[in-house]
Amino acid sequence: MISSSPLGSDKRRYVVETAYALFKRDGFHATGIDRIIAEAEVAKMTMYRHFPSKDDLIVQVLDYRARRFDRQLDRLAEEAVTPEQKIATIFDWYERWFRSADFHGCLFAHALAEFGNPEHPVFKAVAGQKNGLRRRMQSILEDIMPPDRAASTAAALLMLIEGATLMAEMGQADTAICDARKAAFSIIAAPSAMTAP
Amino acid sequence: MISSSPLGSDKRRYVVETAYALFKRDGFHATGIDRIIAEAEVAKMTMYRHFPSKDDLIVQVLDYRARRFDRQLDRLAEEAVTPEQKIATIFDWYERWFRSADFHGCLFAHALAEFGNPEHPVFKAVAGQKNGLRRRMQSILEDIMPPDRAASTAAALLMLIEGATLMAEMGQADTAICDARKAAFSIIAAPSAMTAP
DNA sequence: TAGTGAATAGACAGACCTGTCTCACTGCTT
DNA sequence: AAGCAGTGAGACAGGTCTGTCTATTCACTA
Numbered sequence: 083m084i085s086s087s088p089l090g091s092d093k094r095r096y097v098v099e100t101a102y103a104l105f106k107r108d109g110f111h112a113t114g115i116d117r118i119i120a121e122a123e124v125a126k127m128t129m130y131r132h133f134p135s136k137d138d139l140i141v142q143v144l145d146y147r148a149r150r151f152d153r154q155l156d157r158l159a160e161e162a163v164t165p166e167q168k169i170a171t172i173f174d175w176y177e178r179w180f181r182s183a184d185f186h187g188c189l190f191a192h193a194l195a196e197f198g199n200p201e202h203p204v205f206k207a208v209a210g211q212k213n214g215l216r217r218r219m220q221s222i223l224e225d226i227m228p229p230d231r232a233a234s235t236a237a238a239l240l241m242l243i244e245g246a247t248l249m250a251e252m253g254q255a256d257t258a259i260c261d262a263r264k265a266a267f268s269i270i271a272a273p274s275a276m277t278a279p
Numbered sequence: 280m281i282s283s284s285p286l287g288s289d290k291r292r293y294v295v296e297t298a299y300a301l302f303k304r305d306g307f308h309a310t311g312i313d314r315i316i317a318e319a320e321v322a323k324m325t326m327y328r329h330f331p332s333k334d335d336l337i338v339q340v341l342d343y344r345a346r347r348f349d350r351q352l353d354r355l356a357e358e359a360v361t362p363e364q365k366i367a368t369i370f371d372w373y374e375r376w377f378r379s380a381d382f383h384g385c386l387f388a389h390a391l392a393e394f395g396n397p398e399h400p401v402f403k404a405v406a407g408q409k410n411g412l413r414r415r416m417q418s419i420l421e422d423i424m425p426p427d428r429a430a431s432t433a434a435a436l437l438m439l440i441e442g443a444t445l446m447a448e449m450g451q452a453d454t455a456i457c458d459a460r461k462a463a464f465s466i467i468a469a470p471s472a473m474t475a476p
Numbered sequence: 477t478a479g480t481g482a483a484t485a486g487a488c489a490g491a492c493c494t495g496t497c498t499c500a501c502t503g504c505t506t
Numbered sequence: 507a508a509g510c511a512g513t514g515a516g517a518c519a520g521g522t523c524t525g526t527c528t529a530t531t532c533a534c535t536a
Contacts, residue, residue, distance in 0.1 A: 111308035125514045195392035238462035245438025265435035272465045
């Protein structure tokens with residue numbers, strides 16, 4: 083067998099991609115090991131050789147997904163010129179995702195729902211992904227506003243995106259992404275530092 | 280036994296409240312019937328007499344929670360005068376919730392994560408609750424802006440709230456509610472109809 | 477006092493869960 | 507040719523899951 087690399091054999095990749103599809107569609111607790119290995123056409127011991135436990139597999143799946151997400155956003159950001167355009171490409175990515183055939187909501191949000199213990203590795207993987215996106219937007223925004231306002235705005239944009247993903251999951255993808263985009267640029271273009279009454 | 284009402288005996292209430300606490304803390308699939316009846320100190324047949332299945336119990340728990348949420352928001356809205364104040368009381372409610380000792384995120388969002396099939400009764404219960412909150416904010420906003428902009432703004436506020444709940448779940452409750460509030464009033468006070476570049 | 481309806485504890489069925497283990501096979505490398 | 511790492515198929519253990527059923531007890535009512 084021609085193994086592509088010691089850390090990433092073909093079988094391992096099959097398992098991760100199959101588990102990703104099943105976790106996404108049916109959830110983590112509801113997806114059994116037996117179904118994963120059956121659909122991946124892999125022996126049980128092969129899976130357990132690569133992943134010590136189901137929890138470990140879940141973390142690896144989340145990491146796989148997070149890395150792909152980051153790569154795609156990196157590539158989109160290269161095409162954009164202004165900071166506003168860079169933010170817009172992020173919303174573009176979400177719009178395409180919402181419209182994709184097998185959209186089932188955010189795997190990380192789902193993982194958080196099923197693994198709410200902050201000490202659990204899955205929880206930490208989720209927090210890492212969400213904070214990564216927030217930092218990405220924050221560093222973009224720091225080119226057009228002071229750092230403290232960039233931090234607040236990035237947090238607000240992340241909340242809008244997460245909420246839009248939830249609404250898209252409930253079948254309101256079109257209005258969700260449209261209203262989120264409008265709200266985002268309303269926040270960014272706010273005349274002064276935002277203040278609540 | 281002095282039953283309070285034909286539709287709501289004490290035992291039934293025990294089961295719903297216990298199941299609510301367990302579902303909130305551990306999730307739906309991860310919480311077994313046996314644990315619910317043990318903590319509620321109720322026989323298994325008693326539970327199955329009131330709820331034909333676990334799925335049915337989950338729906339009843341969600342309804343119970345949604346009704347309590349609506350009652351609390353109704354009472355808060357009575358104390359507010361202006362539409363802006365009414366919106367602010369909703370954010371106040373969320374702020375107190377985020378800071379409460381046993382906050383574990385939104386039970387409805389968690390239910391959506393575990394029951395993603397739009398035909399499932401649990402899915403419909405979640406959609407009902409979220410759309411209810413959106414309509415509540417929309418009708419408040421219609422007093423200070425045209426109907427189409429009220430609809431967009433209500434959707435944006437819902438997304439902010441859902442995103443803030445997610446961030447609070449990840450231990451960032453303070454910045455989440457603060458930034459969400461600022462963003463919300465920035466959107467509401469936007470000088471004109473929002474437009475994206 | 478007899479009857480009725482609800483609740484109880486717990487056994488039980490049948491399925492599914494994670495994780496371990498054995499044994500046979502395959503294809504590459506030395 | 508021999509060895510070896512990786513893999514396949516599946517039995518197996520020990521536990522948990524939902525949902526059903528029985529036999530019994532208790533409180534209240536006619």
